[in-house]
Amino acid sequence: MRAQDILPDHLDEVRHHGTTIRKGSVGAFLANAAALDMPTVTADNREALLRDIEELLPALRALGLFDVFEIRNPRLRAFVEARP
DSSP states (O other), X not given: OOHHHHSOTXXXXXXXXXXXXXXXXXXXXXXXXXXXXXXXXXXXXXXXXHHHHHHHHHHHHHHTHHHHOOOOSXXXXXXXXXXX
């Protein structure tokens, strides 16, 4: 399967089991996860990153991302697992 089989080039989002999955959801999650570990991130920025991550979780779960990949960062993994 290729990327365009999941989300054709002319679309920016797809609905899967009632959840909207936007192009870039996985990339945004990875960028936010990486930013959380930066030593220069302030407490306010960390909270904003976690809010953004939380908003992405329904789409990532609909994709089955966490059925295939395990989050290696223990704090982030606990955060994600604590959210429905």
